[in-house]
Amino acid sequence: MLEENFTDFNRWVEQKYHIHLDDYKERQMQRRIKNIMDKNGVNSLHEYEHLLDKDPIKRAEFIEHLTINVTEFYRNQEIFSNFEKCLLEKVAPQFNNLKLWSAACSTGAEPYTLAMILEKNHLMGNVLATDIDDDILKKARLGQYSTNELKNVSDTDVRRYFKSLGPDQYQIGPAVKQRVSFKKHDLLADQYESGFHAIICRNVTIYFKPEARDRVYQKISEALVPGGILFTGATETLNSAEKLGLKKIESFIYEKQGE
Numbered sequence: 001m002l003e004e005n006f007t008d009f010n011r012w013v014e015q016k017y018h019i020h021l022d023d024y025k026e027r028q029m030q031r032r033i034k035n036i037m038d039k040n041g042v043n044s045l046h047e048y049e050h051l052l053d054k055d056p057i058k059r060a061e062f063i064e065h066l067t068i069n070v071t072e073f074y075r076n077q078e079i080f081s082n083f084e085k086c087l088l089e090k091v092a093p094q095f096n097n098l099k100l101w102s103a104a105c106s107t108g109a110e111p112y113t114l115a116m117i118l119e120k121n122h123l124m125g126n127v128l129a130t131d132i133d134d135d136i137l138k139k140a141r142l143g144q145y146s147t148n149e150l151k152n153v154s155d156t157d158v159r160r161y162f163k164s165l166g167p168d169q170y171q172i173g174p175a176v177k178q179r180v181s182f183k184k185h186d187l188l189a190d191q192y193e194s195g196f197h198a199i200i201c202r203n204v205t206i207y208f209k210p211e212a213r214d215r216v217y218q219k220i221s222e223a224l225v226p227g228g229i230l231f232t233g234a235t236e237t238l239n240s241a242e243k244l245g246l247k248k249i250e251s252f253i254y255e256k257q258g259e
Contacts, residue, residue, distance in 0.1 A: 005044070005045045005046065006026070006030060006045070008045070009021075009033075009045040009048075009049070010022050012049055016052075017063060019063070019132070019186075020186075020188050020189060020212075022209075028207065029207070033045075033048075036061070036062060040058065063133055063135075071106045071107045071108070071109040071110070071149060072109050072148070072149045072150075072151065072152060073109045073112070073113045073116075073145075073149060073150055073151075073152050073153045074113055074152035074153065075109065075110065075113075075152075075202070076234060077152045079234060079251065079252060080113070080152075082250050082251065082252075082253065083200075083229075083231045083250075083252075083253060084117055086229060086249070086250055086253055087117065087198055087229070088117070088121060090229070090249075090255075091197055091198055091227065091228065091229055092121070092123055094197075094227050095197050095225075095227075096124060097124045097125055098118065098123060098124065098125030098126075098197045098198070099125065099126065099128070099195055099196050099197050100114050100118075100125060100126070100127045100128070100196065100197065100198045100199075100200070101127070101128045101129075101130070101193070101196045101198070101199045101200065101223070102114060102127060102128070102129045102130070102200050103130055103185075103187060103199060103200065103201040103204065103220075104130070104131055104132070104187065104201065104202075104204040105129035105130060105131050105140060105182070106131060106136055106140070107136055107139045107140050107145075108129060108139065108140030108141070108143060108172075108180070108182070109145065109149055110129075110200060110202075111127045111128075111129035111140070111180045111182075112143065112172050112176055112177070112180060114127045114180075114198075114200070115127050115176045115177070115179035115180050116153075116157065116161055116176050118179060119161070119175055119176055119179065120157070120160075125179070125197075126179050126180070126181065127179055127180045127181070128180075128181055128183065128193065128196075129180050129181065129182045129183070130182070130183050130184065130185035131182075131184065131185070132184065132185065132186045132187075134184060137182050137183075137184060140182055141182050143171060143172035143177055144165065144169060144170065144171050144172075145162075145169070145170050145172070146168050146169060146170075147168050147170070150162070150170060158170065160173075161173045161175065161176050187201075187204065187216050187219075188208070188212055188215070188216065192219045192220070192222070192223045193223060194222065194223050195223075195225055196223050196224050196225065196228055197224075197225060197227075197228045197229075198228055198229050198230075198231065199220050199223060199224060199228070199229075199230050199231070200230075200231045201216075201220060201230065201231070201232060201233075202231065202232060202233035202234075202236070202252075203233035203234075203236070204233070205217070205232075205233075205236050206233065206236055214240075217230075217238055217244055217246075218244055221244040221245050221246055221256060224256040225256065226256050226257065226258040227255065227256065227258070228255070228256045229249070229253055229254065229255050229256070230246060230253070230254040230255075230256070231252060231253055232252045232253075232254070233252065234252060236252070238254060241254055245257050
């Protein structure tokens with residue numbers, strides 16, 4: 001039943017919310033939509049459309065469920081440490097004022113991690129943080145996190161860059177916060193800024209169809225300056241990095257080649 005009406009539902013979601021489900025892997029997306037429908041006791045896509053139309057809370061839940069929002073500082077710490085080393089040793093010495101982009105930034109842990117790296121190493125630079133979800137961006141701008149989300153941050157850095165709001169709540173400090181600007185952005189539909197020295201796009205393209213994924217990586221490559229780097233997720237691979245002008249220099253790290 002879900003498969004039969006999924007094309008119509010895709011079209012409806014695109015018209016209503018400007019989210020292009022056609023660019024995501026169909027079986028994976030159907031499974032996720034079926035899970036949330038079951039949770040809400042909905043039996044058909046048509047019935048679910050009516051629910052989303054009349055209930056703003058269910059609508060927000062639907063969008064959040066579609067756009068994966070796992071968040072923690074220094075997520076996958078070992079891999080992130082390799083990226084940090086590459087950024088500091090390979091990229092930073094080449095450029096005076098670093099321009100970084102956290103694509104699909106979720107609730108902000110990733111861009112604030114980047115800003116902390118800049119701050120603690122006394123580097124000039126700023127971070128653009130983008131996401132497709134307005135509610136998620138509101139949370140990110142607020143900059144409040146639980147102890148669990150800070151589990152990979154050293155006690156010294158917690159004291160230095162955060163203010164305690166209670167036993168399990170911390171506020172990101174102004175020195176880090178002022179380096180990050182947030183903006184709504186759809187990787188599949190919107191134009192990209194350019195001139196980036198590092199772009200972090202992790203665990204996002206795994207939900208895209210191959211052709212959509214290739215388009216995103218092409219645009220990301222064009223957004224990087226020569227010598228800039230792309231940091232991907234552990235489950236993501238670039239099958240034709242060379243065609244995009246990118247060279248793999250570490251696990252999950254690609255360097256933009258000179259033009």
